[in-house]
Amino acid sequence: MSTDTGGPGGKDSNGTTKIDVRVPTELLEEIDEEYQRRGYTSRSEAIRDALRDWVEPTVQLSKETLEDLAASREQREHGETHSANDVRTRLGLDGEE
Incomplete structure (x- = not known):
């Protein structure tokens, strides 16, 4: 070149x-x-x-990933999700030994 x-x-x-x-x-x-x-x-x-x-490649999400994100968004809108802190506390993973 x-x-x-x-x-x-x-x-x-x-x-x-x-x-x-x-x-x-x-x-x-x-x-x-x-x-x-x-x-x-x-x-x-x-x-x-x-x-x-x-x-600098553009990020392109697969159809399956986009569908999963849409489902997650719907779950959040319907109150079907939990915060990471709530889940840690419920599973006893809140940092206490």
């Missing part, structure tokens, strides 16, 4: 640095087919977004 030094420190006036990356031809063809469909205006924009997701 090489960098193109557009200005001092390798950055251009937009605070970006150009890099060259070798990508398998088949993958590049898939990227070219997909980026506009997803609403990106350029290949570079799509790849930058993919790199951001790689560095």
Whole structure:
């Protein structure tokens, strides 16, 4: 991978640095087919977004987890839950030996 030094420190006036990356031809063809469909205006924009997701992945909860959270919320709203302190006290785990 090489960098193109557009200005001092390798950055251009937009605070970006150009890099060259070798990508398998088949993958590049898939990227070219997909980026506009997803609403990106350029290949570079799509790849930058993919790199951001790689560095800071978004958390996506499974359908099962979302359903469990909804059920827990309903239980709380119906008063069917207990605080951790109440449960510790009831089970004799309140710190007394």
